Amino acid sequence: MIWSELQAERSPPRRALFRDAGLTPSAHPARLPDRMIDDARAQLLHWRPSRREVALALLRQLSEPKPRVTFERPARPLAPPRFASSIRLHGLQADRRTRMLYSSRTLAINGALLPLPDRAHHALMRSFADRRELVVPPGRHPLPAAIIRHLYEWYLAGWVHPPCAGYA
Numbered sequence: 001m002i003w004s005e006l007q008a009e010r011s012p013p014r015r016a017l018f019r020d021a022g023l024t025p026s027a028h029p030a031r032l033p034d035r036m037i038d039d040a041r042a043q044l045l046h047w048r049p050s051r052r053e054v055a056l057a058l059l060r061q062l063s064e065p066k067p068r069v070t071f072e073r074p075a076r077p078l079a080p081p082r083f084a085s086s087i088r089l090h091g092l093q094a095d096r097r098t099r100m101l102y103s104s105r106t107l108a109i110n111g112a113l114l115p116l117p118d119r120a121h122h123a124l125m126r127s128f129a130d131r132r133e134l135v136v137p138p139g140r141h142p143l144p145a146a147i148i149r150h151l152y153e154w155y156l157a158g159w160v161h162p163p164c165a166g167y168a
Contacts, residue, residue: 059108063099071158092134100129
């Protein structure tokens with residue numbers, strides 16, 4: 001799985017990884033061809049992903065919820081300005097099914113990656129992932145609109161909730 005994530009990062013769209021040109025129909029169509037195994041092995045041996053590529057692939061893969069996991073979307077979602085105000089006043093909590101990880105300056109939540117270029121917000125979002133609740137200390141400069149937009153998307157997906165919403 002991790003190899004496919006890494007390969008997807010590097011591969012241009014619509015590029016065939018394996019070709020079967022010149023092959024004839026097999027008497028055993030379910031058998032994995034030796035040539036395919038050898039070609040895949042050769043690709044793996046020659047390809048050296050960067051540390052960053054490996055980290056991003058792991059973040060995406062390991063934060064992805066299991067297929068059977070579902071999230072409850074808010075029945076009556078807050079409007080974006082009210083949501084932003086709620087975060088400033090009460091913070092935010094991760095749903096118990098939400099998976100969050102981080103590495104360097106990237107946060108992963110349920111398979112989605114969020115780059116965190118600003119050092120001040122990086123620490124706050126790391127704390128959110130570790131503690132599973134986001135508390136914006138009074139007097140701290142506000143979260144940028146881009147992060148609020150991501151948090152709002154996650155709220156609409158049921159991944160995060162205002163603490164007063166009654167989710168555990």
